[in-house]
Amino acid sequence: MQPDLLLNAIAKHISLTQDEQQQLIAVLAFKKVKKKQFLYQEGDISKQAIFVSKGCLRSYSIDKNGFEHILQFAPAGWWISDMRSIITQQPGTLYIDAVDESEIILIQKTDLEKLYTAVPKLERFFRILAENSLATYQHRLIDNLSLSALERYNNFCVRYPSLIENLPQKQVAAYIGVTPEFLSKMLNKIPAKK
Amino acid sequence: MQPDLLLNAIAKHISLTQDEQQQLIAVLAFKKVKKKQFLYQEGDISKQAIFVSKGCLRSYSIDKNGFEHILQFAPAGWWISDMRSIITQQPGTLYIDAVDESEIILIQKTDLEKLYTAVPKLERFFRILAENSLATYQHRLIDNLSLSALERYNNFCVRYPSLIENLPQKQVAAYIGVTPEFLSKMLNKIPAKK
DNA sequence: AATAAAACTTAATCAAGATTAAGTTTTATC
DNA sequence: GATAAAACTTAATCTTGATTAAGTTTTATT
Numbered sequence: 001m002q003p004d005l006l007l008n009a010i011a012k013h014i015s016l017t018q019d020e021q022q023q024l025i026a027v028l029a030f031k032k033v034k035k036k037q038f039l040y041q042e043g044d045i046s047k048q049a050i051f052v053s054k055g056c057l058r059s060y061s062i063d064k065n066g067f068e069h070i071l072q073f074a075p076a077g078w079w080i081s082d083m084r085s086i087i088t089q090q091p092g093t094l095y096i097d098a099v100d101e102s103e104i105i106l107i108q109k110t111d112l113e114k115l116y117t118a119v120p121k122l123e124r125f126f127r128i129l130a131e132n133s134l135a136t137y138q139h140r141l142i143d144n145l146s147l148s149a150l151e152r153y154n155n156f157c158v159r160y161p162s163l164i165e166n167l168p169q170k171q172v173a174a175y176i177g178v179t180p181e182f183l184s185k186m187l188n189k190i191p192a193k194k
Numbered sequence: 195m196q197p198d199l200l201l202n203a204i205a206k207h208i209s210l211t212q213d214e215q216q217q218l219i220a221v222l223a224f225k226k227v228k229k230k231q232f233l234y235q236e237g238d239i240s241k242q243a244i245f246v247s248k249g250c251l252r253s254y255s256i257d258k259n260g261f262e263h264i265l266q267f268a269p270a271g272w273w274i275s276d277m278r279s280i281i282t283q284q285p286g287t288l289y290i291d292a293v294d295e296s297e298i299i300l301i302q303k304t305d306l307e308k309l310y311t312a313v314p315k316l317e318r319f320f321r322i323l324a325e326n327s328l329a330t331y332q333h334r335l336i337d338n339l340s341l342s343a344l345e346r347y348n349n350f351c352v353r354y355p356s357l358i359e360n361l362p363q364k365q366v367a368a369y370i371g372v373t374p375e376f377l378s379k380m381l382n383k384i385p386a387k388k
Numbered sequence: 389a390a391t392a393a394a395a396c397t398t399a400a401t402c403a404a405g406a407t408t409a410a411g412t413t414t415t416a417t418c
Numbered sequence: 419g420a421t422a423a424a425a426c427t428t429a430a431t432c433t434t435g436a437t438t439a440a441g442t443t444t445t446a447t448t
Contacts, residue, residue: 063340071332084329093336116321120314123321127310130324135278137331138265142287144338145371146257149435168395177339182435184397343405362425376405378427395444402437407430414425 001030005053006105009077013128014121023119027111033057033098040096046085048106052078055102056166059094060174070175073099073163079129099167144177150186152176195224199247200299203271207322208315217313221305227251227292234290240279242300246270249296250360253288254368264369267293267357273323293361338371344380346370 003025010016016024033039033055040046042062050057052074059080060070071094074080085092086109116123143152153176157164164172169187170180178186197219204210210218227233227249234240236256244251246268253274254264265288268274279286280303310317337346347370351358358366363381364374372380 061336061340067340069336069339071336083325083332087325087329093333116318120317123314123317124310127317127321127324130321130328131277131281134324134328134331135281137328137335138277139287141331141335141338142255142263142265144335145263146255146261170395179436180396181398181437184395185399185435188397364425373406374426375407375428378425379405379429382427389448391446391448393444393446395442397442398440400438400440402435404434404436405432406434407432409430410428412425412427414423416423417421418419 001032001053001103003028003030003053003105005077006051009051010122010125014125016119016121020119020121024115024122027107027115029106029108031104031106033102033104035098035101038095038097039104040082040085040092040094042093042095043091044082044085045089046082046092046109048081048108049086049112050074050080050096051105051107052076052080053103053105056099056163057096057102057104058099058171059096061094068174069177070171073160073167073171073175075163079133099171149176149178149182153183153186195226195247195297197222197224197247197299199271200245203245204316204319208319210313210315214313214315218309218316221301221309223300223302225298225300227296227298229292229295232289232291233298234276234279234286234288236287236289237285238276238279239283240276240286240303242275242302243280243306244268244274244290245299245301246272246274247297247299250293250357251290251296251298252293252365253290255288262368263371264365267354267361267365267369269357273327293365343370343372343376347377347380 006028007016007021007024010024039050039057054076056073056075057080058070058074059072059082060068062068072080080096082092082094082096084090085094112122112126116126143155147155153172156172156176169183173180173183176183200222201210201215201218204218224247233244233251248270250270251268251274252264253266253268253276254262256262266274274290276286276288276290278284279288306316306320310320337349341349347366350366350370363377367374367377370377
């Protein structure tokens with residue numbers, strides 16, 4: 001239960017003094033979550049940013065027919081939240097739960113806002129984080145608009161090789177946007193061509 | 195050719211002193227663009243952020259079959275760029291052109307980076323801008339994974355009523371992710387039910 | 389080890405939306 | 419105002435991927 005991974009992730013973009021690091025550490029909360037344990041459910045108002053230090057979380061929505069659509073997997077070193085709910089402080093539409101036994105670090109929105117003023121470098125870090133994340137979602141959207149199911153699957157394998165090995169196939173299906181049945185059929189056709 | 199709209203957009207989130215405003219204005223470049231004029235094409239390295247003060251721009255990709263997929267429309271008051279290219283300074287994959295006769299304000303990436311340090315409030319503004327934008331793309335992605343073509347069309351009408359009136363149908367089709375033929379068919383079926 | 393619960397597979401049928409190919413209407417351009 | 423170009427429509431046919439419904443294998447739980 002240490003903040004090393006988080007501090008390293010931050011250090012990749014900005015460098016904090018000892019004192020600044022302490023100010024950050026002072027507001028962190030550490031938590032263990034069991035596999036399948038929920039952190040948020042639809043309707044909850046998100047009050048905190050979540051950093052995954054071990055294991056893997058995911059965020060997803062459930063549509064009117066009861067089907068899950070996965071927005072994000074967050075393995076160790078990644079951030080995850082219901083961004084819209086955290087910004088607007090309105091009830092969210094996403095579920096967040098643990099794919100594996102995990103350890104997470106929480107920062108309250110209110111603490112984060114104080115930190116932005118006390119340590120402007122942290123505001124820079126979160127600007128960079130949001131911009132990178134934005135670029136990633138933009139390209140995933142383009143991919144969803146322009147690629148076939150098999151191409152999206154292949155992209156997933158290339159981009160997240162470590163996830164592919166650990167995730168049940170049905171979760172990959174819910175991420176790339178096909179039914180588990182279709183993904184199974186597609187993979188067992190010995191894909192000769194993309 | 196004045197920065198009023200841009201200053202107002204910023205003032206919605208942070209308040210700048212006269213001096214800070216001047217520092218910002220000093221690095222702005224104003225430009226008129228004709229309808230259909232390109233600002234970026236695939237392969238260009240993006241060096242600047244674009245703010246639309248009049249008219250409307252769009253960003254899109256062209257897939258291997260030559261079909262356009264529209265990532266964003268940017269009417270007056272909105273920002274637009276090839277985010278990934280601006281961040282990585284690698285050749286981009288998007289095209290940006292003018293949907294209508296437009297006026298834009300440009301800020302060089304290098305100037306913006308200096309401004310973040312000189313005027314930390316601007317870094318805050320762009321953090322907020324990126325976070326809001328991120329939340330919007332996350333929800334568009336969920337919509338694309340979970341809604342039918344007609345539901346996505348109806349969402350578009352509700353969210354962008356002013357765009358619907360001015361855009362050719364085929365551009366709306368390229369945004370929601372259907373062929374122009376299918377959108378036409380869908381709309382002429384007198385949609386009784388969604 | 390036994391049992392239940394997930395996860396995966398297979399196959400038949402179905403539907404949303406793509407493709408192809410005209411033809412028609414609207415909008416720009418000279 | 420004529421003409422070309424772009425946008426829109428319609429319809430037939432085709433394809434990707436969804437749905438339904440078993441059955442099988444793997445993984446958890448007691």
